[in-house]
Amino acid sequence: MSKGFGAAEFLFLLEGLKWTLLLSAVAFAGGGVFGLLVALGRTAPYAAVRRAMAGYIAVFQGTPLLMQLFVAYYGLALLGLKLPAWVAVAIGFTLNASAFLGDIWRGAIEAVPRGQDEAASALGLHYGQRMRDIVLPQAFRIAQPATVGYLVQLIKGTSLAAIVGFIELARAGQIVSNQIFEPILVFGVVGAIYFCLCWPLSLLSARLEAKFAAATR
Amino acid sequence: MSHAQGEAPLIHMEGVEKWYGAFQALTNINLSVRRGEKIVLCGPSGSGKSTLIRCINHLEGYQKGRIVVDGTVLSNSMKAIDAVRSEVGMVFQSFNLFPHLTILQNCTLAPMRVRKADRATAEATARRYLDRVRILDQADKYPAQLSGGQQQRVAIARALCMEPKVMLFDEPTSALDPEMVKEVLDTMVGLAADGMTMICVTHEMGFARQVADRVIFMAKGEIIEEAAPETFFSAPQHQRTREFLGQILQGH
Ligand SMILES: Nc1ncnc2c1ncn2[C@@H]1O[C@H](COP(=O)(O)OP(=O)(O)OP(=O)(O)O)[C@@H](O)[C@H]1O
Ligand SMILES: [Mg+2]
Numbered sequence: 056m057s058k059g060f061g062a063a064e065f066l067f068l069l070e071g072l073k074w075t076l077l078l079s080a081v082a083f084a085g086g087g088v089f090g091l092l093v094a095l096g097r098t099a100p101y102a103a104v105r106r107a108m109a110g111y112i113a114v115f116q117g118t119p120l121l122m123q124l125f126v127a128y129y130g131l132a133l134l135g136l137k138l139p140a141w142v143a144v145a146i147g148f149t150l151n152a153s154a155f156l157g158d159i160w161r162g163a164i165e166a167v168p169r170g171q172d173e174a175a176s177a178l179g180l181h182y183g184q185r186m187r188d189i190v191l192p193q194a195f196r197i198a199q200p201a202t203v204g205y206l207v208q209l210i211k212g213t214s215l216a217a218i219v220g221f222i223e224l225a226r227a228g229q230i231v232s233n234q235i236f237e238p239i240l241v242f243g244v245v246g247a248i249y250f251c252l253c254w255p256l257s258l259l260s261a262r263l264e265a266k267f268a269a270a271t272r
Numbered sequence: 273m274s275h276a277q278g279e280a281p282l283i284h285m286e287g288v289e290k291w292y293g294a295f296q297a298l299t300n301i302n303l304s305v306r307r308g309e310k311i312v313l314c315g316p317s318g319s320g321k322s323t324l325i326r327c328i329n330h331l332e333g334y335q336k337g338r339i340v341v342d343g344t345v346l347s348n349s350m351k352a353i354d355a356v357r358s359e360v361g362m363v364f365q366s367f368n369l370f371p372h373l374t375i376l377q378n379c380t381l382a383p384m385r386v387r388k389a390d391r392a393t394a395e396a397t398a399r400r401y402l403d404r405v406r407i408l409d410q411a412d413k414y415p416a417q418l419s420g421g422q423q424q425r426v427a428i429a430r431a432l433c434m435e436p437k438v439m440l441f442d443e444p445t446s447a448l449d450p451e452m453v454k455e456v457l458d459t460m461v462g463l464a465a466d467g468m469t470m471i472c473v474t475h476e477m478g479f480a481r482q483v484a485d486r487v488i489f490m491a492k493g494e495i496i497e498e499a500a501p502e503t504f505f506s507a508p509q510h511q512r513t514r515e516f517l518g519q520i521l522q523g524h
Contacts, residue, residue, distance in 0.1 A: 168368075179354060196372065
């Protein structure tokens with residue numbers, strides 16, 4: 056039933072792209088929120104909290120994402136949590152992204168000079184205010200290139216969701232390719248779609264970097 | 273020098289001791305500062321000058337003794353620390369302006385967050401103090417666009433925007449190119465003339481002579497000597513003070 060690469064095949068790829076985008080967005084949003092908590096915990100004034108967060112980061116950075124997705128997908132089901140597949144996978148990606156973003160932002164928070172926090176303390180600002188108004192805005196600027204770099208990795212990494220049966224962009228490409236026997240063409244298109252997603256992000260990041268640099272120089 | 277007789281001191285330190293781990297940074301510090309008084313604190317590097325003034329607004333905790341600021345006993349409680357910090361302004365050697373905020377925003381942030389001032393009021397106050405340190409025309413720039421001397425004057429204005437009762441200066445001119453030292457010192461002299469209570473860690477002995485009511489000399493975490501500037505410079509009592517003055521005056 057080989058019929059070449061037509062509109063139907065392209066739509067099938069776009070259907071896969073939808074999942075890639077959705078998983079990336081959920082993982083980045085979830086990873087953003089929980090990663091921030093991880094970063095704050097990792098730099099908290101309490102040793103126990105710091106150690107717990109260091110352990111979390113070590114586990115999720117030190118094991119394959121693939122394995123984490125398996126655990127999220129099958130493990131949660133074994134625990135009796137009946138979740139839709141995409142929710143389970145999104146949880147897996149979120150946990151992983153939290154560890155990586157948390158570690159990136161931890162480093163950035165620590166890179167903000169101590170004097171900034173001290174000056175804010177001397178002015179009477181509390182921890183939350185110091186973080187929100189002084190430390191985090193500077194930390195995010197420092198972390199911005201690494202954060203976008205991670206986001207790009209994440210978008211490409213969602214292809215691992217195929218392992219638990221997800222038909223995201225890469226898997227959709229594989230299916231189409233198997234149908235029409237034109238792997239070079241199909242994966243060329245798939246690659247181009249990934250590129251169109253990731254390249255603008257890198258460009259935007261470079262633009263922002265230049266803008267921040269200009270504003271503070 | 274004007275102060276009501278018998279009035280409680282604005283800052284009172286009594287038997288204050290501070291350790292960093294096993295290292296004792298402050299030993300038996302006793303110091304009272306009256307309202308409107310100007311103190312210059314000097315001493316060799318590592319003698320504990322920064323540590324002493326940083327204890328006053330609890331940037332550093334202390335382990336023994338008592339610190340009372342404007343009637344508030346400085347403990348580890350948030351409430352006491354807040355009360356003290358809202359009366360005490362601080363200026364750092366490295367300015368520590370917030371680089372991502374404009375000069376005006378640097379000055380309005382704390383009044384809005386801590387004093388809950390509305391933006392218009394905070395900006396009016398900020399403009400008044402920026403004008404006073406002669407830097408109002410730079411209000412919309414970012415710190416990195418200003419010279420060191422200008423940045424330090426902004427830092428002074430930022431602290432003044434909280435309308436503190438006392439100002440702490442930790443070597444405010446040490447990081448400045450020589451030609452910018454004067455503009456900052458002039459600002460401080462003006463502040464002193466307006467009656468601000470000040471504790472200044474500085475090795476600017478000209479400033480000490482001109483402004484200080486008392487010069488305090490520290491070494492190895494202790495207050496070794498204190499005297500009015502005339503006496504301090506012309507007839508230092510202790511050998512260590514003489515050695516220190518010898519070095520300082522040689523360097524200038
Ligand atoms: N966070 C810290 N941990 C350990 N030791 C410290 C810390 N801060 C300061 N010290 C030590 O305490 C002593 C006093 O330091 P402090 O900064 O108060 O000296 P200083 O008189 O201000 O010196 P300088 O003129 O160099 O600024 C020094 O021996 C210093 O090494
Ligand atoms: Mg010092």
